[in-house]
Amino acid sequence: MYQFFFDLTGNVIISTLAVALVPLICILLVTLFGVWLERKVSAWMQDRVGPNRIGPYGIFQTVADFIKMLQKEDAVSSEIDGVLYNIAPVLVFAGSFAAFAVIPFAATIIGSEIEVGLFYMLAVSSFVVAGILMGGWSSNNKYSLLGSMRSAAQIVSYEIPTALVVLSMVMLTGTLSLTQISELQTSSFWHWNIFGGPGWELSKFLLIPFMVVGFIIIFISTLAEVNRTPFDIPEAESELVAGYFTEYCGMKYGMFMLAEYGNMFAVSLLVSVLFFGGYQSPVGYLGKTFGIEWLVSLEQFGWFFAKGWFFIFVQMWLRWTLPRLRVDQLMTLCWKYLIPYAVINLVIIGIISLL
Amino acid sequence: MNYYDIMFYIFAAITLVSAWFVVTTRNVIYSAFFLLFTFFGVAGIYVLLAADFIAVVQIMVYVGGILILLLFGVMLTNTITNVDIRTGASNLLPASIATGILMGAVVSVMWYTEWKIQPTAAPNTTIKELGRLLLTDYVLVFELLGLLLLVALIGAASIARREKE
Structure with missing residues (x-):
């Protein structure tokens, strides 16, 4: 993609910025549409109507909200820690935005094809943790501090099962590059990793149950990493007002929202790359049938977005279905169930892939 | 000066400026957060040296692990945030002698070593070769480090779980 923009403009800085603009x-x-969908999904589940005034089905409600948010006065408490308070939203958003640098939206639409893409994605999420702690501490508010502590503890704990499942997938595919993992699961949906990967050997069929277990583990732990219900104790409304961004308003609050939905989208895309073929179409490409090169990229982009949106929808579905976990239940689930299962899964996948 | 050099100076500036603030600021929380930017700058320099794996490990281990633990420790110790940690000069003479000797040693190593410089292309993939070396030539060191970490882990758990008598 960088080469494309470079050929178009001939300037290094402009083409770099253009590449960064896509994610x-x-x-x-x-x-914008995630917040709208969240409100609509919650409304449908609770037998309400939801936003319905601006645009058809209220689809431009969040656009209006966003414009309102941009105009708001930045009201800050006098007791806050000025510098850190202002850096925190930027740091949180930068952390979630940086993860998109390695996500291949299509075979040709990718920011940076680094070899360690998967590992990089896990690593940059730690900036989000640091930003959350910074925001919570500098707000000088006990709810903020408690929320940020809970959030950091939760993200750090649930990184372990995520990393273990990612490790087992790396063992199976033999690469850390998200593009190569997507390329391995090419052409048809029974080549996806959830169905045991490409090929028709015995090991493919042996792998399927362990792939499903791996998918469930990584889905639960990424759900916890993005602080969504049932794991939303960092911002539990009934206990902590809004958690670590209680004291923020206007566009700084908007940055936290952008980061939250960016994170949700990033982990949905990560799960779909690891288990559901990434940008690969489940059936085939119209562009390849007609021999049109750019249509293939467009279709891949569309399929990837569709998979991402599906997992975002599942996250919302769970949010409005399940009650919130207590802190001790949260830690029990992570350390006593998910991590042992992930380790056993890792060993079994290793043995099967040696067959 | 090309873009590569500009990027290098940006990362070097981030590292040096934030490291300066880490040691001079009076608030221990500020020190911890400036350390974040120091680690980030060093990771950027690793990337410019074509060591992408080391850069990511740097962020994963230092920012994701050590820094977060440090912040937790500082924030949960409630008396520490209200007390200014003294960063004034104390023991000026012994400290300057010790740091002077250390700096002299480092500079002389840099100056007198005959560095083997040969122009080579930056390796395109580092991680495969790195993994192969870790599990063949350096497997003993690798295993020993793993054992050391395990010992530290068990020690930490046993200290944390010690019951009051």
């Missing part, structure tokens, strides 16, 4: 626009769109 930024994606995050903005996902946030």
Whole structure:
């Protein structure tokens, strides 16, 4: 993609910025329509109507909200820690935005094809943790501090099962590059990793149950990493007002929202790359049938977005279905169930892939 | 000066400026957060040296692990945030002698070593070779480090779980 923009403009800085703009626009769109979808889904589940005034089905409600948010006065408490308070939203958003640098939206639409893409994605999420702690501490509010502590503890704990499942997938595919993992699961949906990967050997069929277990573990732990219900104790409304961003308003609050929905989208895309073929179409490409090169990229982009949106929808579905876990239940689930199962799964997948 | 150099100076500036603030600031929380930017700058320099794996490990271990633990420790110790940690000069003479000797040693090593410089292309993939070396030539060191970490882990758990008599 960088080469394409470089050929178009001939300037290094402009083409770099253009490459960075693609995921930024994606995050903005996902946030705008994600918030709308969240409100609609919750409304449907509770037998309400939801936003319905601006645009058909209220689809431009969040656009209006966003414009309102941009205009708001930035009211800050006098007791806050000025510098850290202002850096924190930027740091949180930067952390979630940086993860998009390695996500391949299509075979040709990718920011950076680094070899360690998967590992990089896990690593940059630690900036989000640091930003959350910074925001919670600098707000000088006990709810904020408690929320940020809970959030950091939760993210750090649930990184372990995520990393273990990612490790087992790396063992199976032999690469850390998200593009190569997507390329391995090419052409048809029975080549996806959830169905045991490409090929028709015995090991493919042996792998399927352990792939499903791996998928469930990584889905639960990424759900906890993005602080969504049933794991939303960092921002539990009934206990902590809003958690670590209680004291924020206006666009700084908007940055936290952008980061939250960006994170949701990033982990949905990560899960779909690891188990559901990434940008690969489940059936085939119209572009390949007609021999049109750019249509293939467009279709891949569409399929990837569809998979991402599906997992975002599942996250919302769970949010409005399940009650919140207590802190001790949260830690029990992670350390006593998910981590042992993930380790056993890792060993079994290793043995099967040696067959 | 090309873009590579500009990027290098940006990361070097981030590292040096934030490291300066880490040691001079009076608030221990500020020190911890400036350390974040120091680690980030060093990771950027690793990337410019074509050591992408080391850069990511740097962020994973230092920012994701050590820094977060440090912040937790500082924030949960409730008396520490209200007390200014003294960063004034104390023991000026012994400290300057010790740091002077250390700096002299480092600079002389840099100056007098005959560095083997040969122009080579940056390796395109580092991680495969790294993994192969870790499990063949350096497997003993690798295993020993793993054992050391395990010992530290068990020690930490046993200290944390010690029951009051």
